Amino acid sequence: MTALPKELVIGRVTETSRELNTAMVLVTGKEGTVLTLDGSAVRRVDGVGVQLLVACHKAAVATGVTLTIVNCSDELREALTFTGVAGRYGIGAR
């Protein structure tokens, strides 16, 4: 399980992008694998943060990997729900 950082924002997103890309690379070719992201630590999300998660989802779909987000913090849930992408990660609105 890969933990998402406290801040998924413009100032930190490059580092997170590298981590997620690495995690994706590790599961590439392993169809049927579930890549789980832990969203419990997320406290701030901006547009590029949401975009990064969308990019992860696209990459997962392309490689036949299932991407889910668990332990979703309120802030992360709200951002994903607001932008209409929460369902991609198995997250329902509260």
Next chain:
Amino acid sequence: MDESLDGFRQELLSLTETLERNLLALESNADEESIDEVFRAAHNIKSAALMLGLRAAADAAHEMESVLDRVRSGQEPLTRSMVTAMLSTVDLLRGLLSESTRAEARGQVVLNGGERVLTLELEFAPDAPASGLDPLTLLRSLGDVGRIEALSVDDRDLPELSVLDATRFYLRFRVVLRTSAPQDEVAEIFTFAEGLVRWSIDPDEHGTPRDAEPVPLEPLAANGSVLRPGAALETIQVPVRRVDVLVDLSAEMAIATGHLEQLRRAGIDGQDPRMQNASLELRRLASRVQEAAMAIRLVPLASTFAMLRRFVRDQAVQLGKEILVEIRGEQCELDKSVAERLFDPLKHLVRNALDHGIETPQERRAAGKPEEGHIRLSARQEQGEMVLTVEDDGRGISVERVRRAARERGLSQGDAEMSEDEALALIFTPGFSTAARVGELSGRGVGLDIVRTNVEASGGELRVERLAGGGTRFSLYMPLSIAVFDGLVLRAGGERLIVPVSTVRSLLNSGSLRPHLLPDGRRVVTLPDQVIPVFDPAELFAFEKSDGGQKLLVVVETGTGLVALEVDDVLSKESVMLKTLQRTLRFGDGLLGAAVLSDGQVALVIDVGAVVTRGRIGPRSSGLAAPDRLEAHATISN
């Protein structure tokens, strides 16, 4: 567009401004005469719109007539919601009359409070987030003007994760927004995102696929103008007197040119005094023609302030707050382009005051304040700059909350407590917000940083102050390229001086209120409620001393308190155009510049604020500080 029709449209737009002004006045005074005035304005608009074949505009005006007719016949009382609906109709009329949008009516009836469903398509510049615009924040702002019924993401342009530059933005959004706000209010959300987002709006009343092309409002990275009242047409109203001045000067120039030509034909040498005088006269006239031509571009700040007053009214109703707007200095005039650039920053500051500054009536009552909050808009000239202020008597900025928010965001370095100035500077940081809740209008951390950027891009400066007793004051310091104002012409030490009429509080005869000398050498005069310093401009600026005789005291407001200028005479009141002086001139601080009077003589324009500095004394908010006041009283009574 046919030029004759353009003139009619301009006239109609002026009528809508009159109508709006009368409607706002109706809320405080709904007597028969006032209602009749509004009715007449609506009727004139209807007649003119019919002549132009603007059926939708005529229908909207007719609806307004019907409402007013019911009110003045006693069938219905005038209510606030009625005024709100009629103001919305004024906005609709402007939209219909404007050339800068293709917003034809589409059958929208606003009088009955009808909502529309808009579909917005948004595409952000890739570097928008890096430039300070968070797409998510902007999208949430749409919730300020309506209900977001659906939001979907288009990720077609998103590069693969392995090659993605995560700081650049590629997502597009489609937003379905249900709103009763006028289209220009929706477009206003994007005001501070100019160049960073492209958007289009298509009114879709039924939420079904569009059967018409979207109305594009703003191309990416273009510098178009967002529809707003009064700025729709690229024309300007010019007072006849300014045209007359230009015509007269043109005639004088023709005469002077003819005279110069006459001398040349007579073989008069260039060094001859007659030729030199004629050349000098022609140069002088050319300079005045240039001034007169530039003056044609001047617009009074009154219309800017009137738009803000309307905005406060509408938002106060929405927020359930009672707010009184006070305006000062509205007669100051600025170049049209400068005034337009200032509108958005001012509006955002007013929005902040409404949402975060002024408390609800219940909160104000509990705090021992009057239920009605105050927002003060003012304009004045100070040291060659135009200073516009937005001031409220609300809860003020909590320095402790700023410090706490800074610590939470890791913006506070070390253990040392942030100073108040450092804390206040933080509110201009992109994305910084101390708002406990995201308000109806603001609080999302978007705006103050961009307001400051916009002000600085115009060569100005934005400052913030916490006011004693509560409240906040934002001041925009804008360079004066050209300004016309009403000036009081004074005589002191044989020279003519001008003070802006807007700063003058009273004229006193020094025979009855004789200035006194304090032990430390300062001169003061005792008014009924305070003691204020007295300055002699002739002494300050080293003019010739006047030869005695009865003096007059001109009491002016400096921004930090009242001072009295002791002069020989008050000559006249004139509308003057300020010309700034070069720094090399000997007079230095204390002068805004100079102006040419109607008789062709030059007068110096006093900077009343800097006079205090020049005189090395600083009055407190109500004249001298309490100990000084007591000392002055003791001296005078002894």
